[in-house]
Amino acid sequence: MAQHDDDGARATQPHRGPDSGHQSPHHQVLIIGGGNAGISLAARLKRYRVRGIAVVDPSEQHLYQPFFSHIAGGTAKAESAVRPQESVIPKGVTWLRDAATGIDPESKTVTLGSGRSITYEHLVICPGIQKxxxxxxxxxxxxxxxxxxxxxxxxxxxxxxxxxxxxxxxxxxxxxxxxxxxxxxxxxxxxxxxxxxxxxxxxxxxxxxxxxxxxxxxxxxxxxxxxxxxxxxxxxxxxxxxxxxxxxxxxxxxxxxxxxxxxxxxxxxxxxxxxxxxxSAPGWIRDTGLADDDGFVAVDRSTLQHVTYSTVWSLGDAAGTRNSKSGAALRQQTKVVAKNLKAVLDGHSPTQQYNGYGACPITVSRSTVVLAEFDDARTPKPTVPGWKGLAKERRLTWLVERYGFIRLYWYGILKGWA
Ligand SMILES: Cc1cc2nc3c(=O)[nH]c(=O)nc-3n(C[C@H](O)[C@H](O)[C@H](O)COP(=O)(O)OP(=O)(O)OC[C@H]3O[C@@H](n4cnc5c(N)ncnc54)[C@H](O)[C@@H]3O)c2cc1C
The missing domain is CATH 3.50.50.60 (FAD/NAD(P)-binding domain)
Incomplete structure (x- = not known):
């Protein structure tokens, strides 16, 4: 048994494994994609005491993709970028080890690769980008x-x-x-x-x-x-x-x-x-009727709520925003979606707005980084307002990026704290 939702009488155990297929097919918040966006959001919603959360993701592994560059450049080992998916699913969240293949936003139903259908109150679409x-x-x-x-x-x-x-x-x-x-x-x-x-x-x-x-x-x-x-x-x-x-x-x-x-x-x-x-955007999203002209999920770029269906949200690489797609961008987006979704669940309107921030730490040597920070008009948006010093080659940013961010990722971002 792997239903560990803490809102029901059945929910008594911590999360230990993927859903076995015997649980309720209805979820208050259903998240498609358990990558950077999906897990950070699930964890943050748990922190906001949202109940009935499920994450759909077929992958057995959770990957920290920013480290792929270090692996390719010989400054990190592959093992440091991989964890079992099971270990990052927040306690109390159901993991459905399956792939979403279709969505009917009218009946609030998601179809899975296994042939099962599940329903939701709110849906968050974050299956990343297709390579x-x-x-x-x-x-x-x-x-x-x-x-x-x-x-x-x-x-x-x-x-x-x-x-x-x-x-x-x-x-x-x-x-x-x-x-x-x-x-x-x-x-x-x-x-x-x-x-x-x-x-x-x-x-x-x-x-x-x-x-x-x-x-x-x-x-x-x-x-x-x-x-x-x-x-x-x-x-x-x-x-x-x-x-x-x-x-x-x-x-x-x-x-x-x-x-x-x-x-x-x-x-x-x-x-x-x-x-x-x-x-490109995952091809199957286009067929759901939820996509913009480029195939990404058509969300309001500030609230990240779908432009037509108020119970549908998106963030991360699959969202139809105009920012540079990155973990840094979705870290801001996660806070916006979590707060707006919580507000809507509590009967209020969404108030939080994403400002288009994105960032990319560029390793320009084996000990220095140039941190590019900018918004969706590619206007610099430095973390320290008025100081563009982080966009200069620095040893400090290397130390933060190579040693700090990965710890922040596993122990802060994926836990809903950062
Ligand atoms: C080489 C590389 C270097 C990067 N460097 C940086 C960096 O230095 N800084 C930075 O901020 N960002 C960086 N990024 C970007 C960052 O990794 C992504 O922006 C971030 O991972 C996007 O998160 P996501 O959750 O949208 O997608 P992902 O993290 O890709 O997760 C998508 C998840 O959805 C699942 N999925 C896919 N299809 C389905 C489906 N049909 N049904 C259910 N689940 C599905 C996948 O299994 C996966 O677990 C880098 C990316 C790469 C590839």
């Missing part, structure tokens, strides 16, 4: 080959460090796709970590490093661009702006880069290709 590994011709073959890797999957991140750390000469290509992606700056992080490592090994000058970004500047926020351009010059990286990976020929190790500004193409033979897959 389209086959979205670039030849990319999947390249990643399956001995020369391709990516920090957007934990296994490929482990492989990335194996490839980058053993490279002594040749060409390394790092590419970021256009369109919405989670933590846009993450693609660059293993590159700077590798360059710093190659410099320490005395081989940096023998490695041609090419970075392709779809944006007109390296990051798209002026103060951050200044710092990154300085590091790019320091490491001798060749920067290609307005440029995307168009296709890959895994057999000949050839990456074709397309410049979207002038339409030109360039072919590069690589020894290591580190590529981020194109990303």
């Amino acid at each position: 389209n590994w086959d979205g670039i011709p030849g990319l999947q073959d390249a990643l399956d080959s001995a020369h391709g890797a990516s920090n957007y999957s934990i296994d490929l991140a482990v492989k990335a460090w194996r490839l980058l750390s053993t490279l002594r000469s040749g060409t390394a290509v790092f590419a970021t796709p256009d369109g919405p992606i989670t933590c846009g700056g993450a693609a660059q992080k293993p590159m700077y970590l590798a360059c710093d490592y190659w410099r320490s090994q005395g081989v940096l000058q023998d490695i041609r490093v090419v970075l392709a970004v779809p944006t007109q500047t390296v990051y798209g926020v002026e103060i951050v661009d200044e710092e990154l351009n300085r590091k790019i010059a320091e490491y001798g990286i060749e920067l290609r702006c307005s440029t995307e990976l168009e296709s890959v020929d895994a057999g000949t190790h050839t990456a074709t880069l397309r410049n979207n500004a002038d339409g030109s193409s360039e072919q590069l033979q690589y020894d290591v290709l580190h590529a981020v897959p194109p990303q």
